[in-house]
Amino acid sequence: MRKSIFLMLPLLALLITGCSQPQTKQTKVNSVKPTTESLLKSASKTWTFSQSISSQQTSHGVSDTLTASEVSKIDNQSSWTAYKGTLISTSVKYKQISLKKWQTDMRQHFTKSAQAQIHLMTVPQINAVLKKLGATVKVTKLSDLVFFETKVSGMTLPQGFIASGHHLYAINIYYRDTDKTTTIDRGQSFTDTATKKTTSAIALDRLNGTWIAPETTTSANDTGKIMIKDGYLYQHRYDSFERSAIQSLGDYALVSLNQNTIYAAQKVNAAQAGYQLTSKSVASGDSIGYLYLFTSANQLIRIGQGVTTTYQRTNALVAASDLPQTDVTIFEQMATLKPGEVASTITVKAGPPIVGMTDSIKYLTDATAGQINSNDPVSINNGTVTLD
Incomplete structure (x- = not known):
């Protein structure tokens, strides 16, 4: 009996020692949400539309077959900007909320009968969409x-968001019962504009001169030549000179740029052409909607209508035959003659010069830029401009 007890004591000690050992195995934590929240806290980060995924829905539920959606013009121009935890799109600001609050607030916008028809996507359905969009991450819970x-x-x-690498994924989270077969959106992906070519701040006085686009087929509407003088970009179209302000975007508060719909749209245009438009950029616009992005003191890129055109500065001076001093004087003095307005165009036909006046020629930030308030005939004598 005593022998049996002695044999059991080492075994008991071993069991006690084993139980007292610290547990080294830890539960693996999904880093998807912390990574997303960290990227959304950036001072300024913009993602532009990349692709969209859809599937069919029938009275039996949502299909597992995912297909690439036909891209609409609205989709192609959409973007999201993160600013210190706030998500911004088309100047609307969104704040982060919990899943529980999201479900409560989402259902409040439906009647009680409609609420009974709402279903949330499952984790496997969400991961299938992420995979189809090219994501390498998965979720383990909503x-x-x-x-x-x-x-x-x-x-x-209606979406839940995940940011990973250079991509932002917007996954549609709920659907409603239907008696008909229909196509529903399942998710979209957006690409960080930081993957595009960068531009930096350039002093405006370094841009003065004549700029030529050698590959342009010249026409009355597009001469392939731009004149820059003292912070303004001049072009000759048909019978008119058109002027627009060159804007150093570093002069604007970042929060105001992030909420500006015009800036956001041009940021998308730049990204689609392979460039970044940022708060450090120097750029301009015009009445047609083109973006003029300066990549250096001797090169600018014109982006618009699906075409990218490169201009090179060929001369630091502007010839009087390209931009007469008389026209420059008219542009400059009209601001004094009509306070609160600026001259946008000068048209010369048979009679006196006709000046198109507008509230702004800052095409990258002002919604009213280039909208003509009046067309005023003028005279100029001995360098002084007067209204006729």
Whole structure:
């Protein structure tokens, strides 16, 4: 009996020692949400539309077959900007909320009968969409996604978001019962504009001169020549000179740029052409909607209408035959003659010069830029401009 007890003591000690050993195995934490939240806290990060995924839905539910959606013009121009935890699109600001609050606020916008028809996507369905969009990450639960609603009215976005690498994924989270076969959006991906070519700040006085696009087929509407003088970009179109302001975007508060719809649209245009338009850029626009992005003191890129045109500065001077001093004088003095307005165009036909006046020629930030308020005939004598 005593022998049996002695044999059991070492075994008991071994069991006690084993139980007291610290547990080294830890549960693996999904880093998807922390990574997303970290990227969304950037001072300024913009993602532009890349692709969209859809599937069919029938009375039996949502199909597992995912296909690339036909891209609309609205999709192609869409973008998201992160600014210190706030998500911005088309000047609307969204704040992050929990999954629980998102579900509550989302359902409040439906009647009770409609609420019974709402279904949330499952984790496998969400991961299937992420995979189809090219993501290398997965979620383990719905709360791994980040949810948003408007800061002012509390309107929820129908998507949950994941940021990974250079991409932002917007995954549609819910669907409603239907009696008909229909196509529904399942998710979209957006690409960080930081993957595009960068531009930097350039002093405006370094841009003065004549700029030529050698590959342009010249026409009355596009001469392939731009004149820059003292912070303004001049072009000759048909019977008119058109002027626009060259804007150093570093002069603007970052938060105001991020909420500016014109800047956002041109940022998308730049990204689609392979360039970044940022708060450090120097750029201009015009009445047609082109973006003129300076990549150096001797090169600018014109982006618009699906075409990218390169201009080179060929001369630091502007010839009087290209931009007469009389026209420059008219442009400059009209601001004094009509306070609060600026001259946008000068047209010369049979009679006196006709000056098109507008509220602004800052095409990258002002919605009213280039909108003509009046066409005023003028005279110039001994360097002084007067209204006729």
